[in-house]
Amino acid sequence: MFENLMQGQILQMLAEGVVVTLYMTLFSTFFAYVLGLPIGIALVVTSEKGLRPQKVVYKILDIAVNVVRSVPFLILMILLIPLMRLIAGKSYGPTATIVALTLAAAPFVARLVESSLLEVDPGVVEAAQSMGAGLWTIIWKVMLAEAKISLIVGATIALGTVLGYSAMAGAIGGGGLGDIAIRYGYYRYQEDIMIVTVALLILLVQGIQWLGTWLSKKLDRRV
Secondary structure, three states: OHHHHHHHHHHHHHHHHHHHHHHHHHHHHHHHHHHHHHHHHHHHHOOOOOOOOOHHHHHHHHHHHHHHHHOOHHHHHHHOHHHHHHHHOOOOOHHHHHHHHHHHHHHHHHHHHHHHHHOOOHHHHHHHHHOOOOHHHHHHHHHHHHOHHHHHHHHHHHHHHHHHHHHHHHHHOOOHHHHHHHHHHHOOOOHHHHHHHHHHHHHHHHHHHHHHHHHHHHHOOOO
16 A cells, blocks of 8 residues: 555656646747747848848847857856846746746757748848838748748757756756656666656657647648
8 A cells, every 4th residue: 555655656746747847848948939039030130141230239149149058057057046036036946947948048049040040042031122021021921931830840949958958957956857857866766767757758858849840741831
């Protein structure tokens, strides 16, 4: 009976870990796009061959993105503890971790968006300009529309990356499956729990990948 009780508690803990991991991943990726999407658009628009070349603005954004992306996530999370405490009220737990995950992922998202928009055929943009379309019309109705499939693929990659970051956050009290793996697999040498948490993380990544692939094929009019 005791073993059954323990197994029930472990299953409940793992289920809660999955929910918390998804909570951190989905919300962090959403907020990362809130920040990263405009930055990615600005990088394309203000580049040398962009719609509104601004060398200084582009250089500032480019350097800022590169600097933040160069800082390892765990170090960045430690540096952001005061901000996490300010926004979330504490420096640990899933909600506080979302702050660090968002700021770590935003520059990555910006690069993904920039790469997707640069794939758009320049001829399509030139055609829109020749018809008198304004800047925002070209951005929203031409560039983003044409890059839709690539942006979905990029979002899938971003979700997988943030999921990996969320697991690393468990090392300093971030919560979720990463926290379970550290507490039970590392500190208590319970390899079975470690293996299960790793398997669950792999399944989550595969699920995200499958969903992104399915959605991109569904929306791709060329298929």
